[in-house]
Amino acid sequence: MLREGEAADFHKKEKDHRRGVFPAINIGVTHGKGTPHPIQLSAGTHSAMMRRLLEDADMQRLAFFASASFQHWFPRTYAYYKQRLDVLWTEFTKREEGRLLKKNFPRSIFPSAAFNFGPRVCTFKHRDYLNCPFGLCSVQALGEFDPKKGGHLVLWEPKIFIEFPANSVVLIPSATITHSNTPCQPHETRLSFTQYCAGGLFRFLKAQDPALYDQIIEQRKDQWKEGLELFGTLEELLHSS
Template sequence: MVLFARPCGADWLSNAVRVDSALENLSRLARIPQSQKPNRRGSYVTLPAGCGFGGGRTCPGSYANTAHNAPLVQAILDRPDVQRVARYVDAGLQAYFPKLHSFYSSLLEHILADSPEIVRMFQGCCYGACHLNLHNASTVDHEDWYNILFGMCAVYSSGLYDHTRSGHFIAWSLGIVAQFPPACAVYVPSACVTHANTPIASHETRSSIAFFMSAGLARWYHNGYISDKEFKERASVAQLNAWNASRAKLWEVGLELLQYT
C-alpha cells in the first residue's frame, strides 16, 4: 500500500525551498570516493544518518560517514527546516499507521536507552535512520532488505523537476505508478515491495530524504539486547523453539501493526 501526504500552504513551500537549497549545497560539498559510485539503488550520491544494526556490526550503533562528510551531514540534521520535514513524516505515519508508529517509537526509545552513545537523529520523529539522496536521485528497481519487513519507510522528495514528466514513483509489486511532486512524502513497505523512480531530465535536480527503521534493531531488542547468533548460542531448546515459533508468526504481527484500529 502506498500513501502520499500532500501538504500545502506558502509556509510549507518556503520550508521546502530551504531544504532544497541545503541538500544541493550538501551535494556540492560532500566528498564521495569513486568506489561508492554508483550505489546499488542508483548512480547518485547517498549519505546515511541515524542508527541501525546489521552488516557485520556487533551491536547497534550510528551510521558512519567520513571525517569530511560527518559534520556536513550533522549540519543538515540540525537545520530547523529539515527537522520540520522529520516531524512531518512522523505525523503522517502516526495518522495512517498509528500502531506501527507506536511500535517504532517504543523500539527507538528502548534502543537509545540501552545504547546511550547513540545520538537521536531527530527529536519528535519515530524513525531511527535516514538516507540523504542527493542532486539526481532516481533509483533503479530495488527492495531495502535491511529494513523491517512489514514497516513503512517514508520518502520526502525535494528539488526542481517537472513531476508530471519525471521523478514518478513506481511500486512494481503493486502495479502502481504515481506522480511524486517535490515537498511531498510517500510511505511504502520498502523491504517487500520492489520500487523505483523514473529519471529526471539533465537540467533538473531531485534529492530525497528516505526515513527507515533497521530490522536489526527490532531483532536486537526482541532477543534481549543481543544478536540472533548470540541468542541461538545461549538459548535452551525450549527458548529456541519459542523463538522459531515467534519468527514463523511474524507476518501476523506485521499485519496487526498495519491496521488502523
Template sequence: MNKVDERLEWLHTHSRASASHRRGEYVSLPAGCGFGGGKLCPSNYANTPHNARLIQQVLDDPSVQRVARFVDNGLAMFFPALHRFLSNLLDKILADNPDIRRMFEGCCYGACHFNLHNAATRQHEDFFNVLFSMCAVYASGQYDHTRAGHFVAWSLGLVTQFPPGTVIFIPSAPVTHSNIPIAAHERRSSIAFFMSSGLGRWYQNGYMSDKDFKAQASSKQLQAWKDQRSRLWEVGLELLQC
C-alpha cells in the first residue's frame, strides 16, 4: 500500500496538468482506452508526451499492477457475470485494434483515472461509463478515514468510511457520488477503474459507431437495434446478479 501511495505522489509531483475539472479541484490523469468524445474509433486516451511517459511508468509498477489484479479478483468474486462481460468486451476491442495498448495484464477494466494528492470529488455521475457496470475505486494516501475521505452515494442515501488501501465497487454512471474532503495537511489519491460505454456500443454495432451503423442499417436492422437498446437495463440486471 505504501509503495502505491509513493508512486501516485511521484506522479502528482512530476506531472503537468490542470487541477480543475468537472469532478473537482485536483489533478486527474486518464490511462487505458475508450471511445467517444469525437474519436473516430476506439483508442488509448490522450496525454501530453511528458505525462504519457510518467503514466506508463506508473502502469508498469509492480505494486500498481497488484492493485489492478486485486480489483479484478474482487469484481470476479462478487459480480462474476459482469466480470466475464467486461473481460470479453476488452478482449474483443483489443483484438480488433492492435494499436491499442492494454492498460493492465489480468484486469478486465479498459481504463482508469489517476486522481492525485487531494482528490475529493464533487457530486457527479460518470455518464460516459457502461451504465450497468460496477466501477472500482482504490483509495490511497495518508488521511484519517474516520474524519474525512468518506464515500457518499447521494442517490442511494449512503455514506461510508473509505480507508486507504481499500476498494469500493459502485455503478458510477447512474449513481450520484462524491468524497468528503480531507484536511489540508493530509493527502488522498485514488485509482478509479472503469469501462467506456462507447466501447460497448462499438462492439455491438459490429465495430462501428452509432452514426455509421444507422447510416447503413436496413429498417429491420434499425428497429432491432432500437429494441436492443431499450432492453439494456434488463441485460444489466442479469449481469449484476451474484
C-alpha cells in the first residue's frame, strides 16, 4: 500500500476529506445518497492500482482475518449481514441486468473497503453515518510506528483511547461511535485498511424480498433494540472461545 500510494497521483478531494488529510480510496459495493440500486464504486484513474491491491494475497488474508474475527466475536450480527447480503450477491450479479456487482474479496463478508494510504494516517473525529448503525466496521492498522507514542484509537463517547499497534484489528460500530486516531511521530509510517457495509444495502430488499422488507419496516420502531440484541454477551463470548 505504501509503495502504491507513493506512486499514485491523487486528486485533491482524495487527499482532503471529512475523515482527514491523507490519500484514501473507497472501493466495493454501496447504496445510498440517491442511488437507485446497489452500485459498484469506481476507482477512476486508480482502477489498475486498486485491482493490484485487491488481488494481492496479503491483502486478501488481511480482509479474511477481519471477516473471520467479525464472525467469531459477533456471530448474530454476522448472520444478519449474511442473510441479507447473500440476497444481494444472488440478485445483483446477473450480467443480463447490466448491474454486475463484484465482491472486493471472495472470503470477506464486508462489501466495501477503504484504503488509507498515509504515509501517516491521522483521522479526524468522525462517525461513518452511512454505515449500518448497529453493524461493525473493521479497522486494521499498518506501518511502522511506536504505539505507545502515537496511533492510538480514540473512542469519544466512552471517553477512552487505546494503544493500537500495527497489524492490529478492531471491530467498532463506526456509524454510532465517534472515533479518530492520534498522529504517529514524523519519522514513522502509519496506514490503515478498513472494511464496512453501507446501511442502504439492506433497503434494496423492498424489491427483492418484499416479505422480509415489510418485516423490517414493522420492526423499525424497535430496531435499535434488535441491533443491541445482535451483540453477544460476555458469557457467550467466553463459551464460544
